[in-house]
Amino acid sequence: MKTDIDQLMGEANLDVLLVSGPAGHNPYMTYFTGLVHVTHSYLLVKRGEKPILFHGAMERDEAASTGLGTVDLTNYDTIKILKDACGDQIRARMMLLQRIFQDHGVHGRVGVYGKVEVGPFYAALNLLDEAMAEIEIVGEAPDRSVLIRARTTKDPDEVKHIQEVGKITTSVVADVAGFLTSHQVKDGVLVDREGGALTVGDVKRRINLWLAMRGADNPEGSIFAIGHDAGVPHSTGKDDDLIPVGKPIVFDIYPCQTGGGYYHDFTRTWCLGHAPDEVQEVYEDVLDVYETVYAAMVPNTPCRDYQVMACELFEKKGHPTVLNTPQTKEGYVHSLAHGVGLAIHEAPSFSHVETNEDQLLPGSVITHEPGLYYPEREIGARIEDTVWMRPDGSLEVLAEYPKDLVLKMKNV
């Protein structure tokens, strides 16, 4: 949580954090600013002091609304700086940062953050590191970073945001279920009243529409993958595909707050009308592992333990997994979970690699998403909820939704 930042900076031996980039779709910046329209900005966090947002003149009102300290970049006359740098934009960027650092007494180890164009920053930060003997620029590893570690646990306000997006998400999932099952079936695929075939593209356009109606963005799209595609975990499904009855559909939806804030991550696997036995069996194995591991989760334990547990449970049921068949593309081929917040994938990690030291903590918000994949057999199944570990260590699914595999068609 934000209140941990000073302590984490101490542990990481960092004196200053420098966050760059716009406020939207840039988790580190959004973490401090909230969702405001600030596009050209730097944020300076000195240990123990109030963060300062450096903003463009035209965005002064938006910057003021963040409640952070603010400095108008106009004060630095960036046009003159660019002239002094003989038009070299890299050098000008370095000089601007140097002046900001000098004015604010920055020295010591400076951690750098923010989703930005890497090239110019790589060059400007190297120049800055060279130009200022009193600082050292530090790029922290993702799993060790002060801000990732702060964001690993959520305060109640953040949980509320994730839950609100979750309510929108499950409402749209219900919309999709209702939409699919109200279709007719002809030659094994869904058709409308006029006999026109429904496509995956049609469904996805409606998902975007219904999300927008309810107040969410869908910047990364969604997965609506059928048959063979359902058996490839990150295949998103093909727009032109028709929608059959009796085949597994993996529907994974991960929208965020309008403008790029908190995410929610959710998956259901459906068979329309009926499910073949072998799909039913695979699905029940997934559901069983979902429930067994969920029941086992307790606070202050290594996340990797739960991934190992899921692998062992799946292997006992006869499925290959990444634990003992590292490069398998069949069976259980991914991680059990990941943190969810301002990024769709964030800490804690549930990777089973031995170097993964992430802990499941009170305040964690994570997915829980076991799955099985057999692309050659046209089978895939995943069940995913977004789960909060409450301060008391108990778990709460942030947006409940039924886990039925078979969706009954209404007109058949």
Place this chain on the structure above:
Amino acid sequence: MKTDIDQLMGEANLDVLLVSGPAGHNPYMTYFTGLVHVTHSYLLVKRGEKPILFHGAMERDEAASTGLGTVDLTNYDTIKILKDACGDQIRARMMLLQRIFQDHGVHGRVGVYGKVEVGPFYAALNLLDEAMAEIEIVGEAPDRSVLIRARTTKDPDEVKHIQEVGKITTSVVADVAGFLTSHQVKDGVLVDREGGALTVGDVKRRINLWLAMRGADNPEGSIFAIGHDAGVPHSTGKDDDLIPVGKPIVFDIYPCQTGGGYYHDFTRTWCLGHAPDEVQEVYEDVLDVYETVYAAMVPNTPCRDYQVMACELFEKKGHPTVLNTPQTKEGYVHSLAHGVGLAIHEAPSFSHVETNEDQLLPGSVITHEPGLYYPEREIGARIEDTVWMRPDGSLEVLAEYPKDLVLKMKNV
């Protein structure tokens, strides 16, 4: 255009380009991959050779659909690399890149690109530069970069995408105009049939909805700014504000293709019902400068000339401008235009700084957006279209829309 890349690499003395990050909302990667769901990837472009996309195992089908060369990152056993790096993610990232570079005979100057978390890349690229004597990592300045320069001119496919988003944009603008003018007026503000007041937030939610319906994303939100806010160019307007008649509303909308592709940028200024004389006068000055500068634009000329021309025209009409009053917050306070493509702001730049060497070229797609701002007088006016310079040097507004200041209310 893409066909210029080899030549531009030669001019910049670059042997290899390395692009990092996901395919969506990451212009440099999207430029090569198109809009596909590839999230963990590197792209290697050796001068004169077909680009190679390195992708995660789960995204192999999506990677294959790009038509690029592909390499599954599973081949590199990233889990073993992380072990060899003793769990240090920065070192592991460096080692992965080192092996990729060795396997593909990378040497010489390597330009780095992509919108990514800056910290880990800063650290890993410095390690890589140190570890491989045969390479030099180069972060190019934004205005000089090979890929920015390639993207400065658009091929017909790209123009088609921008025009398609433009059609969606102007359709939604028409929706908004129809929605506003169909309201009643009570105490000087818009109300619905039941007398409930309409707010800026209500309008913005509908904008997102209508964009989604028509197939566009709105990742950066839109500007719907009234009165004082209209006088601050990047103020986006306050959600709780009511919508008055007879005051200027600056409506700036800049959506992109669903999933994060090409953008379109568009602004109109409206007064509902009627316009006060002083708003009308300011608006006509903007429209006059819009038309005069538009008529003057010819190919292969410096972009900054048009910004200087706009400033001089506005100054002749008695308005302060950034040309002679650099830090003014009244009058004409921004640039005339900017390139539009996979980023909402890209080259060419129309900044009047003397170091700006960008040219207006056949194939350029730019905004054209003069404006005037008087926040204390609660006046702002901007007119913006997205314009293509055709191969023959003539200009085409990519999505035409009327430029009336006053929108007549239907029920008054």
